[in-house]
Amino acid sequence: MSALATAAAQDHHEDHGHHHKQTFITKYIFSTDHKMISKQYLITGILMGIVGIMMSVLFRMQIAWPEESFAIFNLLLGDKWAPDGVMTPAMYLSLVTIHGTIMVFFVLTAGLSGTFSNLLIPLQIGARDMASGFMNMLSYWLFFISTIIMLSSLFIESGPANAGWTIYPPLSALPQAIGGSGMGMTLWLISMAIFIASQLLAGINYIVTVINLRTKGMSMMRLPLTVWALFVTAIVGLVSFPVLLSAALLLIMDRSFGTSFFLSDIYLQGEVLNHQGGSPVLFEHLFWFLGHPEVYIVILPAMGLVSEIMATNSRKPIFGYRAMVASLLAIAFLSTIVWGHHMFVSGMNPFLGSVFTFTTLLIAIPSAVKAFNWITTLWKGNLQMNPAMLFSIGFVSTFITGGLTGIILGDSTLDINVHDTYFVIAHFHLVMGISALYGAIAGVYHWFPKMFGRMMNKNMGYIHFWVTAVGAYGVFFPMHFVGLAGLPRRYYTNTAFPYFDDLADVNVIITVSAIITAAIQVVFLYNFFVSIFYGKKATQNPWKATTLEWTTPVAHIHGNWPGPVPVVYRWSYDYSKMNEKGTDYVVPGQDFVPQNVPLQEHEEELNH
Amino acid sequence: MTVFLVIIILALLAVTGWQMSKIFDLSRGPGADSSPIANDKDNRQQAQITLAFMVFLYLGMAYSFWHWSKLYLPEAASEHGNEIDTLMFISIGIIMTVQVITQALLHWFVYKYQGRKGKKALFFADNDKLEFIWTIIPVITLAGLIIYGLFTWSDIMNISEEDDPIIIEVYAKQFSWEARYAGGDNTLGEANVRFIEGINTVGVNENDPYASDDKITSELHLPVGQKVLFKFRSQDVLHSAYFPHFRAQMNVVPGMVTQFAFTPDITTEEMRNSDYMVDKVSTINDIRKENSEALMAKGEAPLDSYEFDYFLLCNKICGEAHYNMQMKIVVETEEEYNAWLSEQETFAETMEK
Ligand code: HEM
Ligand SMILES: [Cu+2]
Ligand SMILES: [Cu+2]
Numbered sequence: 001m002s003a004l005a006t007a008a009a010q011d012h013h014e015d016h017g018h019h020h021k022q023t024f025i026t027k028y029i030f031s032t033d034h035k036m037i038s039k040q041y042l043i044t045g046i047l048m049g050i051v052g053i054m055m056s057v058l059f060r061m062q063i064a065w066p067e068e069s070f071a072i073f074n075l076l077l078g079d080k081w082a083p084d085g086v087m088t089p090a091m092y093l094s095l096v097t098i099h100g101t102i103m104v105f106f107v108l109t110a111g112l113s114g115t116f117s118n119l120l121i122p123l124q125i126g127a128r129d130m131a132s133g134f135m136n137m138l139s140y141w142l143f144f145i146s147t148i149i150m151l152s153s154l155f156i157e158s159g160p161a162n163a164g165w166t167i168y169p170p171l172s173a174l175p176q177a178i179g180g181s182g183m184g185m186t187l188w189l190i191s192m193a194i195f196i197a198s199q200l201l202a203g204i205n206y207i208v209t210v211i212n213l214r215t216k217g218m219s220m221m222r223l224p225l226t227v228w229a230l231f232v233t234a235i236v237g238l239v240s241f242p243v244l245l246s247a248a249l250l251l252i253m254d255r256s257f258g259t260s261f262f263l264s265d266i267y268l269q270g271e272v273l274n275h276q277g278g279s280p281v282l283f284e285h286l287f288w289f290l291g292h293p294e295v296y297i298v299i300l301p302a303m304g305l306v307s308e309i310m311a312t313n314s315r316k317p318i319f320g321y322r323a324m325v326a327s328l329l330a331i332a333f334l335s336t337i338v339w340g341h342h343m344f345v346s347g348m349n350p351f352l353g354s355v356f357t358f359t360t361l362l363i364a365i366p367s368a369v370k371a372f373n374w375i376t377t378l379w380k381g382n383l384q385m386n387p388a389m390l391f392s393i394g395f396v397s398t399f400i401t402g403g404l405t406g407i408i409l410g411d412s413t414l415d416i417n418v419h420d421t422y423f424v425i426a427h428f429h430l431v432m433g434i435s436a437l438y439g440a441i442a443g444v445y446h447w448f449p450k451m452f453g454r455m456m457n458k459n460m461g462y463i464h465f466w467v468t469a470v471g472a473y474g475v476f477f478p479m480h481f482v483g484l485a486g487l488p489r490r491y492y493t494n495t496a497f498p499y500f501d502d503l504a505d506v507n508v509i510i511t512v513s514a515i516i517t518a519a520i521q522v523v524f525l526y527n528f529f530v531s532i533f534y535g536k537k538a539t540q541n542p543w544k545a546t547t548l549e550w551t552t553p554v555a556h557i558h559g560n561w562p563g564p565v566p567v568v569y570r571w572s573y574d575y576s577k578m579n580e581k582g583t584d585y586v587v588p589g590q591d592f593v594p595q596n597v598p599l600q601e602h603e604e605e606l607n608h
Numbered sequence: 609m610t611v612f613l614v615i616i617i618l619a620l621l622a623v624t625g626w627q628m629s630k631i632f633d634l635s636r637g638p639g640a641d642s643s644p645i646a647n648d649k650d651n652r653q654q655a656q657i658t659l660a661f662m663v664f665l666y667l668g669m670a671y672s673f674w675h676w677s678k679l680y681l682p683e684a685a686s687e688h689g690n691e692i693d694t695l696m697f698i699s700i701g702i703i704m705t706v707q708v709i710t711q712a713l714l715h716w717f718v719y720k721y722q723g724r725k726g727k728k729a730l731f732f733a734d735n736d737k738l739e740f741i742w743t744i745i746p747v748i749t750l751a752g753l754i755i756y757g758l759f760t761w762s763d764i765m766n767i768s769e770e771d772d773p774i775i776i777e778v779y780a781k782q783f784s785w786e787a788r789y790a791g792g793d794n795t796l797g798e799a800n801v802r803f804i805e806g807i808n809t810v811g812v813n814e815n816d817p818y819a820s821d822d823k824i825t826s827e828l829h830l831p832v833g834q835k836v837l838f839k840f841r842s843q844d845v846l847h848s849a850y851f852p853h854f855r856a857q858m859n860v861v862p863g864m865v866t867q868f869a870f871t872p873d874i875t876t877e878e879m880r881n882s883d884y885m886v887d888k889v890s891t892i893n894d895i896r897k898e899n900s901e902a903l904m905a906k907g908e909a910p911l912d913s914y915e916f917d918y919f920l921l922c923n924k925i926c927g928e929a930h931y932n933m934q935m936k937i938v939v940e941t942e943e944e945y946n947a948w949l950s951e952q953e954t955f956a957e958t959m960e961k
Contacts, residue, residue: 368743378714576729
């Protein structure tokens with residue numbers, strides 16, 4: 001497939017200057033246009049999201065009604081994995097594993113930052129396209145291939161990978177230990193290796209584009225926070241993904257070539273394995289050296305989108321722009337030195353635990369600053385309650401709720417007893433999963449007119465938001481208490497311990513909320529797909545925003561601006577700025593000043 | 609209870625559906641607002657719903673704490689466990705305070721500053737003093753928590769062998785636990801998976817003189833008030849030895865010996881008789897009775913009634929039966945412990961058979 005891609009791209013290059021000659025294939029499939037690639041990422045991400053969330057509904061049903069028979073299990077999973085409609089333990093673990101993998105990597109890494117980096121970086125910095133359109137296309141198609149491989153692993157005889165999304169060896173290395181570690185894990189590793197290649201290509205491209213292709217006047221401190229966030233995300237990805245790749249390669253060698261990087265002293269099924277001298281703890285270090293930054297790769301873009309959407313819809317500048325940038329950088333830096341908080345009880349030296357507690361609680365500070373700045377952005381605003389705004393407010397709410405419990409998990413002493421329980425599941429779903437999804441959805445509602453030239457229906461947006469908001473808290477708030485009761489995660493059922501019988505009610509509430517939350521997403525999907533074709537036609541700048549993407553025409557053209565690229569004279573947050581005498585806005589009668597409007601007479605550019 | 613909740617949720621769903629169809633009708637009718645952009649009416653309505661949502665959030669949190677706080681584990685059954693619990697309650701107190709304040713501000717501002725045509729927002733881009741304040745407050749609070757936490761952490765994790773702890777090996781494999789007591793010399797014999805053979809299931813070196821008095825058991829008995837140092841070993845994949853009631857946990861790593869020490873201070877008997885446990889066990893038995901009736905109606909065997917025992921569970925995914933890898937723990941008086949231990953077979957005796 002990539003050979004084909006190369007050929008198509010070369011054609012396209014020779015084609016330069018005659019874009020009217022584009023065929024269906026170069027326009028919609030092997031496109032090198034950043035706007036089209038962004039849509040490809042978005043649609044792929046949405047489809048993967050449907051799969052991932054469906055999986056969570058299935059395994060949640062097993063938890064709430066353990067070992068009960070459901071026709072839908074049998075229908076979707078087949079006789080092998082759900083004989084008589086009862087889910088098998090191996091399938092439960094596979095669903096959990098693939099759910100986690102899909103949501104973290106395919107939906108919230110590729111889907112979220114792929115969509116918005118591609119769409120917004122060139123448009124908001126005033127560039128005609130990405131630095132390398134070809135690399136950009138390659139990155140999407142590698143991502144696409146990796147999703148196909150991951151999905152194909154669902155259909156193989158020995159079952160998909162089921163050692164958890166963290167794939168700790170030895171479990172993930174030894175097919176004798178669990179069925180999914182055979183062919184399923186091989187496919188998982190191949191898929192992730194290709195995925196990482198795709199992310200690295202994309203990341204380099206984003207970074208180069210931001211550094212080199214900013215239009216005249218667009219200094220770094222005039223960049224919208226979206227671009228800042230996407231830029232920093234790409235750097236974090238570039239630093240951490242190669243480490244995961246090396247961990248995956250070493251694991252592949254242990255699995256297939258008899259090396260012993262992670263394996264030692266193992267006796268399985270009546271025989272001692274040859275592996276000697278490796279350490280699973282080493283794998284944990286490598287995995288979490290990516291794994292922790294990964295959660296910031298997921299959340300930083302959402303933070304950027306939310307900052308932008310909040311300022312626009314509050315008709316106010318984002319509060320504390322410099323602090324927002326500084327905290328992004330601080331979070332990005334600190335995120336690479338906190339990985340050990342996933343390993344307090346892994347057997348590593350307790351002194352290291354102290355160090356990681358310290359760095360982890362440090363990272364709470366820039367995060368707190370961000371939360372306060374968002375809240376202050378609302379203060380004395382003129383809030384326009386568009387669906388994107390609601391999701392942004394929802395983001396701040398879940399980010400706070402989920403972030404606060406991080407203070408408990410980051411404290412090595414307290415982590416001893418809640419590590420790997422449902423408390424952790426509750427924490428990271430609120431702070432990373434739900435928040436990032438809210439950010440992504442907010443982005444979709446906000447930039448839909450830019451992507452598709454039409455508007456989404458706001459009333460459906462309102463219903464979508466409120467049911468989701470109630471449902472998501474309904475799933476994840478009660479889950480804290482299940483965790484504090486000592487219930488471990490990744491348990492097929494907890495009926496093996498009568499001690500946990502009194503958690504049954506809470507588990508039912510959680511599952512019913514999950515079903516409702518998942519079901520209401522249909523309203524979103526309907527709104528999304530129908531609006532692409534039948535939505536109201538968008539105007540050029542529907543949200544009255546200041547950033548450059550809204551200076552491009554509604555219809556997409558190659559190169560973005562029909563005339564010269566706009567020149568930038570101010571930062572991107574001149575909302576409700578008054579003229580010198582305080583009698584009217586800077587531009588009379590208009591409460592925003594786009595970035596390409598020169599400073600007015602007597603107007604001062606604040607020193608942000 | 610469950611049925612009741614499901615009914616409530618279904619009812620909510622029905623209301624949602626009804627509301628939804630109403631909204632669609634409204635947006636279709638003549639004179640309906642068909643703009644895809646929020647207008648003053650939307651701003652007002654959504655702001656009101658936000659306020660209602662805030663009420664829901666607070667009621668939800670209050671309900672959760674009211675009804676489910678009791679799910680928190682019983683009083684810690686180990687000496688260090690009480691320190692962990694104290695720190696836990698302080699932390700929960702702090703974060704819930706912050707939660708209540710910040711969520712209130714967030715939702716209240718949304719309500720208070722709802723958009724209206726012609727209203728002017730305040731151009732407020734920066735304020736160093738404010739930002740300094742909300743940087744410094746978390747710094748101070750977190751510094752306090754870190755210092756408290758780290759002292760407790762090093763107390764728990766730095767094990768001095770000076771106070772002569774009882775040494776017990778906890779041995780993990782798919783999907784069961786075994787315990788190995790070090791015997792009269794309180795020293796464990798050498799062990800490695802390569803020694804596993806026949807009845808020597810945990811791989812103890814028969815030629816090591818320290819090994820002969822080791823005792824391998826399938827239950828973990830601990831004398832109350834005495835420090836125990838656990839050495840963990842796994843023969844196959846990662847496991848995690850999780851003792852929730854003792855606030856203790858350590859991963860069990862093949863190829864490596866990990867350790868954790870604690871002093872149990874509540875016997876099984878005392879725990880069973882505590883108000884907390886009496887209450888919990890009776891709730892559980894009510895639930896089990898109800899479930900048993902349902903089972904018997906289907907012609908299946910009823911569930912046993914439940915009596916509390918401490919347990920060890922596996923808390924690191926280790927295979928298909930990970931969810932059922934448990935070992936009973938008994939905390940008892942020293943005499944009972946000694947009596948039990950003396951009945952156990954030594955490793956040498958086992959191997960002679
Ligand atoms: C309706 C939405 C969702 C529900 C109901 C849900 C539910 C769950 C539950 C209950 C688990 C724990 C299962 C277990 O340990 O046995 C889990 C695992 C996980 N979820 Fe979700 N989740 C949802 C959405 C998301 C999102 C948006 C993300 C994105 C970050 C995500 C990422 C993960 C990850 C990484 C795991 C860990 C998988 C593992 O243990 O290997 N989930 N999910
Ligand atoms: Cu982390
Ligand atoms: Cu285990």
